[in-house]
Amino acid sequence: MREIIGGVCAPRGFKAGGIWCGIKASSKKRDLGLIYSEKACTSAALFTTNRVKAASVQISQKHIAGGKLHAIIVNSGNANACTGEAGLAAARRMAELAADAFAIAPAEVAVASTGVIGVPFPIAVVEHSIGALANSLQGDESGHSAALEAIMTTDTRRKEFSVEITIGGVPVRIGGMAKGAGMIHPNMATMLSFITTDAAVSRELLEKSLRRAVQRSFNRVTVDGDTSTNDAIIIMANGESGAPLIAAENDDYAVFAAALEAGCITLARAMARDGEGATKLVTVTVHGAADEQTAEKLAKAVAGSSLVKAACFGADANWGRILCALGYSGAEFDPAQTTVRFQSPAGAITVCSGGEAAAFSEEQAKAILSEENITILIDIGNGSGNATVWGCDLTYDYVKINGDYRS
Amino acid sequence: MREIIGGVCAPRGFKAGGIWCGIKASSKKRDLGLIYSEKACTSAALFTTNRVKAASVQISQKHIAGGKLHAIIVNSGNANACTGEAGLAAARRMAELAADAFAIAPAEVAVASTGVIGVPFPIAVVEHSIGALANSLQGDESGHSAALEAIMTTDTRRKEFSVEITIGGVPVRIGGMAKGAGMIHPNMATMLSFITTDAAVSRELLEKSLRRAVQRSFNRVTVDGDTSTNDAIIIMANGESGAPLIAAENDDYAVFAAALEAGCITLARAMARDGEGATKLVTVTVHGAADEQTAEKLAKAVAGSSLVKAACFGADANWGRILCALGYSGAEFDPAQTTVRFQSPAGAITVCSGGEAAAFSEEQAKAILSEENITILIDIGNGSGNATVWGCDLTYDYVKINGDYRS
Numbered sequence: 001m002r003e004i005i006g007g008v009c010a011p012r013g014f015k016a017g018g019i020w021c022g023i024k025a026s027s028k029k030r031d032l033g034l035i036y037s038e039k040a041c042t043s044a045a046l047f048t049t050n051r052v053k054a055a056s057v058q059i060s061q062k063h064i065a066g067g068k069l070h071a072i073i074v075n076s077g078n079a080n081a082c083t084g085e086a087g088l089a090a091a092r093r094m095a096e097l098a099a100d101a102f103a104i105a106p107a108e109v110a111v112a113s114t115g116v117i118g119v120p121f122p123i124a125v126v127e128h129s130i131g132a133l134a135n136s137l138q139g140d141e142s143g144h145s146a147a148l149e150a151i152m153t154t155d156t157r158r159k160e161f162s163v164e165i166t167i168g169g170v171p172v173r174i175g176g177m178a179k180g181a182g183m184i185h186p187n188m189a190t191m192l193s194f195i196t197t198d199a200a201v202s203r204e205l206l207e208k209s210l211r212r213a214v215q216r217s218f219n220r221v222t223v224d225g226d227t228s229t230n231d232a233i234i235i236m237a238n239g240e241s242g243a244p245l246i247a248a249e250n251d252d253y254a255v256f257a258a259a260l261e262a263g264c265i266t267l268a269r270a271m272a273r274d275g276e277g278a279t280k281l282v283t284v285t286v287h288g289a290a291d292e293q294t295a296e297k298l299a300k301a302v303a304g305s306s307l308v309k310a311a312c313f314g315a316d317a318n319w320g321r322i323l324c325a326l327g328y329s330g331a332e333f334d335p336a337q338t339t340v341r342f343q344s345p346a347g348a349i350t351v352c353s354g355g356e357a358a359a360f361s362e363e364q365a366k367a368i369l370s371e372e373n374i375t376i377l378i379d380i381g382n383g384s385g386n387a388t389v390w391g392c393d394l395t396y397d398y399v400k401i402n403g404d405y406r407s
Numbered sequence: 408m409r410e411i412i413g414g415v416c417a418p419r420g421f422k423a424g425g426i427w428c429g430i431k432a433s434s435k436k437r438d439l440g441l442i443y444s445e446k447a448c449t450s451a452a453l454f455t456t457n458r459v460k461a462a463s464v465q466i467s468q469k470h471i472a473g474g475k476l477h478a479i480i481v482n483s484g485n486a487n488a489c490t491g492e493a494g495l496a497a498a499r500r501m502a503e504l505a506a507d508a509f510a511i512a513p514a515e516v517a518v519a520s521t522g523v524i525g526v527p528f529p530i531a532v533v534e535h536s537i538g539a540l541a542n543s544l545q546g547d548e549s550g551h552s553a554a555l556e557a558i559m560t561t562d563t564r565r566k567e568f569s570v571e572i573t574i575g576g577v578p579v580r581i582g583g584m585a586k587g588a589g590m591i592h593p594n595m596a597t598m599l600s601f602i603t604t605d606a607a608v609s610r611e612l613l614e615k616s617l618r619r620a621v622q623r624s625f626n627r628v629t630v631d632g633d634t635s636t637n638d639a640i641i642i643m644a645n646g647e648s649g650a651p652l653i654a655a656e657n658d659d660y661a662v663f664a665a666a667l668e669a670g671c672i673t674l675a676r677a678m679a680r681d682g683e684g685a686t687k688l689v690t691v692t693v694h695g696a697a698d699e700q701t702a703e704k705l706a707k708a709v710a711g712s713s714l715v716k717a718a719c720f721g722a723d724a725n726w727g728r729i730l731c732a733l734g735y736s737g738a739e740f741d742p743a744q745t746t747v748r749f750q751s752p753a754g755a756i757t758v759c760s761g762g763e764a765a766a767f768s769e770e771q772a773k774a775i776l777s778e779e780n781i782t783i784l785i786d787i788g789n790g791s792g793n794a795t796v797w798g799c800d801l802t803y804d805y806v807k808i809n810g811d812y813r814s
Contacts, residue, residue, distance in 0.1 A: 049735075050731065050734035050735050051733075051734040051735075051739075051740065051742065052730050052731060052733065052734030052742045052762075053734075079727070081727065081730075081731075082727055082730050082742070082759070082762055082763055082764070083763060083764075084743075084761070084762070084763045116725075116727060117725075117726075117727020117728065117730060117731060118726060118727040118730070118759065118763070118764045119764065120764070227735060228731055228735075229727075229730070229731050229734060306713075318523075318524075319524075319525060320486070320488065320489055320523060320524020320525040320636075321524065323459050323488075323489050323524060323525070323636070324457065324459060324488075324524060324635055324636050326458075326459065327457035327458040327459030327460075327636060328456075328457050328458075328634060333458065335458065335459045335489070336491075352489070352525065354491075355459075355489055355491070356489055356490060356491045356525070357489070357490075357525045357526065357527070396803045
């Protein structure tokens with residue numbers, strides 16, 4: 001697997017674009033994007049588990065049921081959630097507009113939205129701009145970049161990847177983008193991710209590989225299964241690489257699934273680092289747990305603890321808060337067998353051993369925790385289960401951003 | 408029921424005191440407190456459900472099993488948690504020291520601690536000061552105040568109550584104090600509460616009334632059942648009022664239990680308002696839910712949402728975040744039947760009706776949300792279950808306080 005450029009346009013046969021159509025009325029930043037494949041794509045998707053689902057999610061769930069997509073149309077600046085029948089009509093209309101532009105069926109278009117909840121959706125500006133959007137498509141890095149910019153809201157960093165692997169001797173590419181940056185409860189902010197590949201993959205295995213990759217990446221960006229009204233991740237596989245179809249769980253599948261998982265982890269880590277107001281990426285790795293599920297539960301409690309996050313911001317080696325978070329995680333473990341280490345490019349120290357304070361230099365701890373990439377390593381001493389979760393620190397700016405989001 | 412003064416010293420036969428003994432080495436604020444009844448008290452308690460339990464909690468759990476207490480000794484400045492065998496020995500020693508001072512049995516003394524986790528407990532300074540502590544006891548408001556000050560850490564406000572009720576024609580008093588102020592995940596910060604009464608109550612009914620009161624008060628201060636390593640609430644009933652024994656669930660019990668619940672709600676509201684860095688008390692009331700449990704789950708999701716809390720800080724009527732929080736609460740409800748209102752001394756407005764935006768004045772909403780006491784009223788339109796949960800806003804100062812707690 002090697003990194004290449006191009007994002008969602010790296011795989012053959014995909015074009016993308018993004019424009020400003022007027023939904024972000026004041027900022028005039030790009031707010032409407034499109035990803036398109038001339039050849040119909042085997043597709044799979046995962047959506048929010050929130051009971052309140054955006055109109056775009058409801059429409060896309062129907063369209064994805066068919067298993068084939070040509071395009072994804074996406075807007076930022078308005079979530080089109082809690083907008084009733086008018087919202088559903090607008091989401092349906094977005095799919096129609098994209099379908100008409102490329103002479104495909106509306107059911108072959110997925111729709112995604114991100115932005116403020118509860119504001120009527122201004123479908124007229126999308127209608128007005130669909131021609132310009134279609135004309136903006138490009139099959140290279142610049143098309144990818146324009147589409148990526150069109151999905152960003154409070155994001156301050158680009159989240160993207162593209163890699164090349166070999167399937168049956170043929171080069172196969174996978175590319176992706178994501179947006180999302182609301183990280184105390186990460187999934188309360190919308191997470192969108194779109195992934196393209198020129199691999200040929202059966203619907204069943206495409207969905208299976210996506211589900212597994214998401215479980216080990218986006219679902220491990222702090223805290224729990226809470227999801228916003230709009231969360232969606234969609235993958236499109238058009239087979240344009242000419243590589244053999246992946247239709248069984250063989251070596252080809254393993255190579256594809258591993259690359260997809262690595263790509264999703266790249267996007268998920270970038271989301272954690274871009275947590276609203278965050279200054280640090282905090283990686284929490286639990287090992288020695290009874291099993292992977294237990295390790296994940298313990299790691300999520302630590303990465304999701306506001307007190308741990310605030311201590312990371314202050315570079316304060318307050319490991320007691322870590323023990324406390326482990327203690328309320330709901331997972332079985334023996335505090336007296338627990339070891340906690342802090343690691344960063346500046347060094348590594350054990351701060352807690354056997355559930356009690358280890359002798360360590362506060363000065364060294366401060367230096368380690370002052371780095372931008374911090375790892376909290378926790379050994380439960382009880383088995384071989386391990387899991388890694390990504391979070392960020394909690395800062396003044398988180399409050400600033402969220403205290404006045406709408407204006 | 409009428410309010411009186413005196414706190415835990417309002418009920419007859421109770422004395423209290425608090426001194427600085429040296430655990431809070433730098434601030435020289437009071438750090439050691441005692442509540443004492445010459446007559447043995449029927450007692451009940453509830454402790455943290457965290458798997459990591461402070462030494463004081465482990466010792467008090469044993470002592471309370473006997474059902475009788477004469478005293479509670481408590482310190483702030485050190486949690487005596489994650490301190491191993493030495494910590495257990497220190498907690499045992501604290502009970503012994505108090506017992507020796509009053510010629511009672513160590514098993515009749517409860518021990519409580521709050522402060523930093525994982526720092527060896529300086530038992531020597533307690534040994535040195537036990538005489539001064541015993542001598543500081545007073546049976547009035549000033550004794551209560553000294554003990555209350557001795558349990559405060561990041562608390563900026565006093566949490567206390569005392570009321571008088573009538574049982575069998577005899578005036579009966581209940582008084583209490585609490586500390587706790589770490590409110591993103593509220594119970595991650597230690598919550599301590601001590602309640603005294605001169606009622607005569609059977610052990611069984613004392614425990615039952617305490618459990619119910621806690622469920623409807625402290626357990627409804629934002630978020631979930633997460634608890635710190637040190638949380639404890641202890642009630643002591645010495646019967647000194649001369650009122651008839653409450654040993655059956657009759658009218659006397661109902662009067663006592665209602666007063667205890669009201670007292671606990673007073674303390675819980677004060678804790679929410681004193682959330683670290685908080686500028687506002689945010690009361691979330693859900694009605695029209697299928698049952699009380701569902702209503703509580705929905706209300707907790709809203710009060711615990713960092714995005715809702717940040718919006719309250721910014722006085723931003725971002726009701727979409729409320730719908731989103733309801734949606735991931737895990738409770739069953741129909742968004743299309745949901746109404747959301749904001750209320751405060753400045754007015755009341757409906758911001759969401761039938762799950763969609765209601766027409767409202769942003770200016771009026773801003774005025775309502777700029778008040779110090781905000782109520783979010785949510786009608787689920789599906790039954791008669793209701794519940795109220797108390798939270799606070801999320802501010803820059805929360806981050807400041809928790810980014811550098813230990814120094």
